[in-house]
Amino acid sequence: MSNCGNCERTGTCVSVHGSINEMQDRASAMGVDTVFDRYQLQQPQCGFGMQGICCQLCSHGPCRITPKAQYGICGAGADTIVARNLLRLAVHGAAAYSHHLEELARTIKATAAGKTPFSIGDEEKLRQIAGIIGLDAARPAAELADQLADVLLSELRKGSDEPLALVKLFAPKTRLEAWEKLNVIPGGVLSEIRDALTKTMSNIDTDPVDLLLTTIRLSIATGYMGLVGTVTAQDILLGTPALTRSEADLGVIDPACVNIVAHGHVPLMATAVIQAAKTPELVKLAREAGAAGIKVYGSMCTGQELMQRSAGSAAGFAGQLGNWIVQELYVATGAVDLVMLDMNCSIPGLKAAADRFHTRLVSVDRIVRMAGVEDHVDYEPEKAARQAEELVKMAVETYKKRGKDIHVPQAKSAAVAGFSVESILGALGGSLDPLLDAVKNGSIKGIAAVVGCTNNRNGHDVKSVTITRELIKRDVLVINAGCCSSATQAEGLMTPEAANDAGPGLKAVCQALGIPPALNFGSCVDIGRIGVAVTAIANALGVDPSALPVAASAPEYLEQKAVADGVFAVAFGLLTHLGPVPPVTGSPLVTSILTKDVEGLTGGRVMVEEDPVKAAEAIYAHIMEKRRGLGI
Amino acid sequence: MVRHLIIGNSAAGITAAEILRRLDGRAGITVVSDEAEPAYSRCLLPDFLAGRKTGADLRIRPADFYAGNRIDRVSGRVLRVDPRSRQVLLENGGCLDYDRLLIATGARSAFPPVPGLSGPNVTGLRTLADARKIVQLAGNVRRVLVVGAGFVGLETAYALYNRGLEVTVVEKMPQILPGQFDATAAGILQRDMHAEGMRIILGAGIKEVLTPSGFLNFFNKSAQGVLLDNGDRLKADLIVVAAGIRPNVELVQDTGISTGRGITVDQFMRTSVPGVYAAGDVAETEDVVTGRVGLTPIWPNAVSQGKTAAWNMAGQPRPCSGSLGMQNAVEFREIPSIAMGITQGGDPGLEVVTAGQPGQNVYRKLVLRDNVIVGMILVGDISGAGVIGALIRKHADVRKFKDDILRGRFNYGYMLAEMRNAG
Amino acid sequence: MKSIMIDLDACNGCLTCTLACAAAHSRSGSIVGAMQEKTPARIFIEAVNGRAVPVTCRHCEEPACAEACMTGAMRKDSLTGLVSNEGHEQKCVGCWMCIMACPYGAVTAHPRERVALKCDGCPGLPQPACVAACPNRALRYEEPAFFAAGRSRDAACSAAQAS
The missing domain is CATH 3.30.390 (Enolase-like; domain 1)
Structure with missing residues (x-):
């Protein structure tokens, strides 16, 4: 079954990855329903929903904007309904990122008190950030960390009338000017979420333009707290990523071992489990059960976080299985004993797949719940060490129930990981200049962040991999984060050898530095890292981010966090490509603002292009235009 | 006024009569058949056997069909067609004139040449009369043997099984439904039948039907039975033969109308003799897939051919769209299935x-x-x-x-x- | 004779027609009632590479379903032109010959009863329920010639002629 409709091959072709097609065949033969099967059953999908012109807020609804009914019963037109729906999506994203950051701040506080299995992973960064936000950077690390966590928590919780410190401190000056003009410099994130939710109630804010500005404001709050704040705090706690090697794709699964998969976005419990899995008594337990050892694999963004830090706090990480769509299929190997579900992206379909095998699902975050999943080891920083041990023991017990029907695809690829602004600086000898020179002399035409989710709308990972390939071919350095990272990793694009697929300029730079043409920045939260990098480059060149030869692309965006990310990128001044058409096309006004008019306000805009080759061409054209603007 | 004569009162014949009337309000239309009933559905005979339908329920047209369409019905068996005099001769001595003749005499059950395969407790299932006979016998028997695991055989087996009889199906080929389905599909359907409690013996033919006296020698019991060609013996009080059909072509012998297994027709349903058409199970047509000429004795093809014959008999030439062989839909218990081509x-x-x-x-x-x-x-x-x-x-x-x-x-x-x- | 005409460009796959169809054939007569009764719809919004394409019975001049029907239940009414297996002396037994015959896939098996299911044209209503409910005017109840004149370039009419 082919989802793209572009080729005539028979046989399963749901994904760009051979391993996934292979596993989908197995799942079909076993009668295990997957995202791919259910996607087909949902076709065709309702055009009103697709265009965002369905409103279900009040009991008069659902109302839809149709040729005969241009307004809902309350009088809301397409513009209002679309903008309001969009803002509600962004609210979800902002809330989820805030949860992540809160868990992190709590963990830092507990760690500072010596109550967790963690230690401060990057003291230098702690002192640096503490200094910037006005703390006494000379204080002992534990005390400083505790204070920093308090600052983060209070920033999250303060009123919407109190501007966020991180925005003021970290945003380029030119951005601040643009945002001040629009009155979109946000206050405390939770207050912003409250305001946005209130505005999107029936008949409170029905002005589509104000709703869009609110979306931008909320997304800036998300960008600086949920993204930049979270990344920074995570680096301080777990260590800043350093260059390392790992492996990706389903072939990394070792059927001889007790196999634990860390799935989700918040790598805290997972890091504790990796550490616990190395303790001799637990390894002994696993051997007694007949296993060769214990392995902890990554899935989705939690996996990327672990891979990024596998030279440090996550040493022993056994490799990345895949992204969002892969979850049911790695369970279908029959060789996964326990999946720990942390916040975000554990699909209900996973339970049905797990029930078909012996696989045990355990939620490890108090807000993650799934019907039928009865094991909850909800992460608590102070108990994390014991909880991790309990999880490993559960996995060993479950391993004993493993069936005989096991099939692990052969496919796997090496991957270089651990890129961050700091590790790139390290690789460049402490200065951004070599990179900037390469951009200036045209060896590298520009930088594109190909990030975000995976999506079946045009075949799993087809677009993210194609765009990445097309961009590097055009000498555009690609930065991947989120589910896109898993996509390009599995296809070998994160190996230095992939430089051979790049254009001559980029190829030479990659070969000189020994880096891949697609750099792994990590999870979707690590999109914040890209913001930091772009800010650094903009500052180095003394221009606004919108003037840089850079662009963002979310070729397979799926869920609400990505909406907040995407709007943030636009607010940040970037051309932001989206693959799937967002549910805004029912409103000419919103569509026009997002794809055209907003450029005059923030310098960024949304570009929707479903064809990945055309999208790459458009991104390249944008980059070349910006180069001309800079006179390079 | 054109006089249309149609021999046969089932799918092809009744369809032709109906369409002829629609195309020509004034033509004379006569349907002659050796079955006295109004047109009924042979496909529903298993439902009649199972007791789900009465004889009247099997009618495929409303009660006023013949009168409403001014179709004359003649009851009687046609002995011979005489194209030269444009007449058909009836067994009762009568004869009917025609301007255009449609032969839609269908087919009858073919009995394999097995010694002893005759007598009061051996029957096919082709006509309502056959079905009535089986129902009558069913009240006094316990074990039924169905010869042939094609559609008719299996439908019959199910129907009689549902009446509470012990049913065994014997099939020469190594799978059920050998004409239509492959081994995988047949396996699925057979599993379902086994689950139901029916016995199916594959890869075995009937060698001999043992008379009650002969059987007595083996089992010392007063029952009839059969000897299979693998040497096994089965008791059976009633034998239903569903091992294929033979077209009713005898009435055109020595008339100049060409025949193969059935009556040869062109795509306009014309036989080799002008003014004489044939349609339905008796006619040999070209298969749309294989291009081969042969019998495709299934209901939709009979209707389609009857329709085509009518258009051409009415002087409005139209070719038949061709027959699609071996198509069939069955639903044994809960598993619907279809095979085509x-x-x-x-x-x-x-x-x-x-x-x-x-x-x-x-x-x-x-x-x-x-x-x-x-x-x-x-x-x-x-x-x-x-x-x-x-x-x-x-x-x-x-x-x-x-x-x-x-x-x-x-x-x-x-x-x-x-x-x-x-x- | 009027029939259901389909404007492919206008259909956005909202499925309202299927809900209205089910409602019209449900005991309750309402959309929510039909969903609770699980009344099946008789019009289908099929997916072609993600695009919505309405498929329903065309009440053919020479209906293949009626030709295949071995009970006589499926019949075209000479007055209304509607093809249906309901409301006749002969009853549908669910042999699925019509499903095998219909080149449009417009006849389906009832999900729970042993009876074939198809559009009955909503006799008694001024226009079929699906047409009345379509918010996009993708379904119209018109004379084929009128529809063709109104949208001469529309492929839907070529499809209608092809039937």
């Missing part, structure tokens, strides 16, 4: 693709030649079968949709979209 691979020019989970009673198979579907089997999910049938009839190149068809996702919308793109 060539369903076995084997030929090196044929591509065979399959999908589904036979273990869960879902199976799909396509047989293609140069990306044109020539046959298919659907078990479990039969939705849209006719759309695939249309592709077979049109010899459509399906390379773009092969996988969608195999996975059960293809639908008529694809064709609409294609037409729109082409337009």
Whole structure:
């Protein structure tokens, strides 16, 4: 079954990855329903929903904007309904990122008190950030960390009338000017979420333009707290990523071992489990059960976080299985004993797949719940060490129930990981200049962040991999984060050898530095890292981010966090490509603002292009235009 | 006024009569048949056997059909057609004149040449009279042997099983439904029948029917039975033979009307003699898939041929769209299934693709030649079968949709979209 | 004779027609009631590479379903032109011959009863329920010639002619 409709091959072709097609065949033969099967059953999908012109807020609804009914019963037109729906999506994203950051701040506080299995992973960064936000950077690390966590928590919780410190401190000056003009410099994130939710109630804010500005404001709050704040705090706690090697794709699964998969976005419990899995008594337990050892694999963004830090706090990480769509299929190997579900992206379909095998699902975050999943080891920083041990023991017990029907695809690829602004600086000898020179002399035409989710709308990972390939071919350095990272990793694009697929300029730079043409920045939260990098480059060149030869692309965006990310990128001044058409096309006004008019306000805009080759061409054209603007 | 005479009062004959009336309000239309009943559905005879339907329930047209359409009915068996005098001679000595004649005499059960396969407790299932006979016998017997595991045989077996009889089906070939289904599909359906409690013996033919006295010697019991060609013996109080059919062509012998196994017709349903047409199970037509001329004795083909004959008899020439062989829909218990065209691979020019989970009673198979579907089997999910049938009839190149068809996702919308793109 | 005409460009796959169809054939007569009764719809919004394409019975001049029907239940009414297996002396037994015959896939098996299911044209209503409910005017109840004149370039009419 082919989802793209572009080729005539028979046989399963749901994904760009051979391993996934292979596993989908197995799942079909076993009668295990997957995202791919259910996607087909949902076709065709309702055009009103697709265009965002369905409103279900009040009991008069659902109302839809149709040729005969241009307004809902309350009088809301397409513009209002679309903008309001969009803002509600962004609210979800902002809330989820805030949860992540809160868990992190709590963990830092507990760690500072010596109550967790963690230690401060990057003291230098702690002192640096503490200094910037006005703390006494000379204080002992534990005390400083505790204070920093308090600052983060209070920033999250303060009123919407109190501007966020991180925005003021970290945003380029030119951005601040643009945002001040629009009155979109946000206050405390939770207050912003409250305001946005209130505005999107029936008949409170029905002005589509104000709703869009609110979306931008909320997304800036998300960008600086949920993204930049979270990344920074995570680096301080777990260590800043350093260059390392790992492996990706389903072939990394070792059927001889007790196999634990860390799935989700918040790598805290997972890091504790990796550490616990190395303790001799637990390894002994696993051997007694007949296993060769214990392995902890990554899935989705939690996996990327672990891979990024596998030279440090996550040493022993056994490799990345895949992204969002892969979850049911790695369970279908029959060789996964326990999946720990942390916040975000554990699909209900996973339970049905797990029930078909012996696989045990355990939620490890108090807000993650799934019907039928009865094991909850909800992460608590102070108990994390014991909880991790309990999880490993559960996995060993479950391993004993493993069936005989096991099939692990052969496919796997090496991957270089651990890129961050700091590790790139390290690789460049402490200065951004070599990179900037390469951009200036045209060896590298520009930088594109190909990030975000995976999506079946045009075949799993087809677009993210194609765009990445097309961009590097055009000498555009690609930065991947989120589910896109898993996509390009599995296809070998994160190996230095992939430089051979790049254009001559980029190829030479990659070969000189020994880096891949697609750099792994990590999870979707690590999109914040890209913001930091772009800010650094903009500052180095003394221009606004919108003037840089850079662009963002979310070729397979799926869920609400990505909406907040995407709007943030636009607010940040970037051309932001989206693959799937967002549910805004029912409103000419919103569509026009997002794809055209907003450029005059923030310098960024949304570009929707479903064809990945055309999208790459458009991104390249944008980059070349910006180069001309800079006179390079 | 044109006088149309139709021999036969089933699918082909009744359809022809109906359409002739629609096309020509003034023509004389006479239907002669050796069955006294109004036209009934042979396909529903198993329902009659099972007791779900009465004889009146089997009628395929409203009660006032003949009168309302001014169709004369003559009861009687036709002995011979005389094309020279444009008459048909009846067994009762009468004769009927015609201007145009349609022979739709159908077929009868073919009995294999097995010693002893006759007598009061041996019957086919072809007519309502056969069915009535079986019902009458069923009250006094316990064990039924059905010879042949084709559709009629299995339907009969189910019907009698549902009446509470012990049923054994004996089939010469190594699978049930050998004419239509492949081994995988047959296996799914057979598993279902076994679960129901029916006994099926495959790969064995009947060697001899033992008389009560002969059987007595083996078992010392007063029962009839059969000896299989594998040496096994089975008791049976009633034997229903469902081992194929033989077209009723005797009435055209020595008339100059060409015959093969059935009566040879062209695509206008004309026989080799002007003014004489044939349609239905008695006629040999060209198969749309194989191009071979032969019998395709199934209801929709009979109706389609009867319709074509009527148009041409009425002087409005129209070719028949061709017969699609071996198509059939069955539903034994809960598993619907359909087979069309060539369903076995084997030929090196044929591509065979399959999908589904036979273990869960879902199976799909396509047989293609140069990306044109020539046959298919659907078990479990039969939705849209006719759309695939249309592709077979049109010899459509399906390379773009092969996988969608195999996975059960293809639908008529694809064709609409294609037409729109082409337009 | 009026029939259901389909404007492919206008259909956005909202499925309202299927809900209205089910409602019209449900005991309750309402959409929510039909969903609770699980009344099946008789019009289908099929997916072609994600695009919505309505498929329903065309009440053919020479209906293949009626030709295949071995009970006589499926019949075209000479007055209304509607093809249906309901409301006749002969009863449908669910042999699925019509499903095998219909080149449009417009006849389906009832999900729970042993009876074939198809559009009955909503006799008694001024226009079929699906047409009345379509918010996009993708379904119209018109004379084919009128529809063709109104949208001469529309592929839907070529499809209608092809039937």
